[in-house]
Amino acid sequence: xxxxxxxxxxxxxLENLDRWLTAxxxxxxxxxxxxxxxxxxxxxxxxxPLTRQVQAAxxxxxxxxxxxxxxxxxxxxxxxxxxxxxxxxxxxVVEYLKTFHAADYEGADGRMVPLAFMPxxxxxxxxxxxxxxxxxxxxxxxxxxxxxxxxxVDLGKRDYIGSIALQxx
Amino acid sequence: xxxxxxxxxxxxxLENLDRWLTAxxxxxxxxxxxxxxxxxxxxxxxxxPLTRQVQAAxxxxxxxxxxxxxxxxxxxxxxxxxxxxxxxxxxxVVEYLKTFHAADYEGADGRMVPLAFMPxxxxxxxxxxxxxxxxxxxxxxxxxxxxxxxxxVDLGKRDYIGSIALQxx
Numbered sequence: 001x002x003x004x005x006x007x008x009x010x011x012x013x014l015e016n017l018d019r020w021l022t023a024x025x026x027x028x029x030x031x032x033x034x035x036x037x038x039x040x041x042x043x044x045x046x047x048x049p050l051t052r053q054v055q056a057a058x059x060x061x062x063x064x065x066x067x068x069x070x071x072x073x074x075x076x077x078x079x080x081x082x083x084x085x086x087x088x089x090x091x092x093v094v095e096y097l098k099t100f101h102a103a104d105y106e107g108a109d110g111r112m113v114p115l116a117f118m119p120x121x122x123x124x125x126x127x128x129x130x131x132x133x134x135x136x137x138x139x140x141x142x143x144x145x146x147x148x149x150x151x152x153v154d155l156g157k158r159d160y161i162g163s164i165a166l167q168x169x
Numbered sequence: 170x171x172x173x174x175x176x177x178x179x180x181x182x183l184e185n186l187d188r189w190l191t192a193x194x195x196x197x198x199x200x201x202x203x204x205x206x207x208x209x210x211x212x213x214x215x216x217x218p219l220t221r222q223v224q225a226a227x228x229x230x231x232x233x234x235x236x237x238x239x240x241x242x243x244x245x246x247x248x249x250x251x252x253x254x255x256x257x258x259x260x261x262v263v264e265y266l267k268t269f270h271a272a273d274y275e276g277a278d279g280r281m282v283p284l285a286f287m288p289x290x291x292x293x294x295x296x297x298x299x300x301x302x303x304x305x306x307x308x309x310x311x312x313x314x315x316x317x318x319x320x321x322v323d324l325g326k327r328d329y330i331g332s333i334a335l336q337x338x
Contacts (some may be wrong), residue, residue: 001170001171001172001175001295001298001299002170003170005295005299006170006299009299009300009303009304012300013304043212043315043318043319044318044319044321046318047315047318112336112338114338115335118335120337120338121335121336121337121338122335122336122337122338123333123334123335123336124334124336126170126174127333127334129170130170130174130175130178131178131181131330131333131334132330132333134178134303134307135178135182135307135329135330136330138303138304138307138308138311139307139311139314139329142307142308142311142312142315143311143315145308146212146216146311146312146315149212149213149215149216150212150213152213160304160308161300161301161304161305164292164296164300164301165292165293165296165300166284166287166290166291166292167281167290167291167292167293168289168290168291169281169283169289169290169291
């Protein structure tokens with residue numbers, strides 16, 4: 001599973017997330033409530049609400065690609081206050097991730113990634129991707145999905161998985 | 170990110186899950202309720218309860234390693250009815266995954282994995298791991314975590330991530 005394959009998968013999952021937000025809007029319209037009400041929904045009082053889950057998924061994805069390749073990612077100041085702006089955030093990160101090519105990941109395995117919350121410590125690129133970026137990405141992505149499902153949005157496993165590389169046997 | 174690295178990470182996350190279940194038991198004891206009540210908890214009426222989320226995470230992990238290496242995994246008939254049995258299920262899969270070595274994954278990239286729900290279709294081992302097994306694994310793992318948090322169990326991001334390969338900068 002090359003780094004490029006991994007980041008392409010992450011990109012696809014963000015495109016799925018973009019569609020889940022649309023499903024949230026459709027659900028709100030059908031039930032006649034303001035879709036932005038969903039943005040403050042959370043699964044527990046001490047967990048992030050939907051807005052922050054989406055922002056965190058976007059950040060995990062963006063920083064995964066940027067940090068293991070030694071690039072500086074675009075800044076996103078977490079100022080989204082409505083679902084339109086969340087769509088834009090997701091799409092902006094998808095667009096950024098699509099600028100990466102297989103050759104960008106040369107040397108990524110061993111590139112040291114400093115950890116902001118642990119001064120003086122870091123992780124090798126491969127470890128960072130596998131043990132930190134990917135589990136964090138899937139955490140926030142799945143929590144966003146879970147918050148939507150918890151609030152009645154009509155989504156299922158196919159919406160979660162999205163397109164797959166099927167082959168004839 | 171080699172297949173062996175990926176499956177080792179999955180194994181570690183299952184060990185984390187085992188500890189989250191223990192945290193659920195501790196929470197139940199503190200609040201004086203039967204810990205097995207948690208097993209039927211779900212985030213939405215049309216989502217799996219905790220028991221099934223744990224079983225599904227175990228299956229995604231077990232089948233990931235088995236299918237891309239062409240091995241037959243041990244059977245688990247989904248008969249768990251209490252938290253002790255769920256612990257045993259998780260530990261049994263952890264033990265199974267620890268029997269895999271880097272050499273077992275030779276040829277895994279291109280090995281065709283048939284899809285039970287799509288007769289006549291399959292995915293190449295690498296695609297199966299990246300696009301199906303891993304997102305499914307993290308989905309059910311994170312939902313199990315989310316159900317516990319939703320029910321007040323004292324867990325945080327460190328419990329989710331677990332141990333990481335830290336280096337000095």
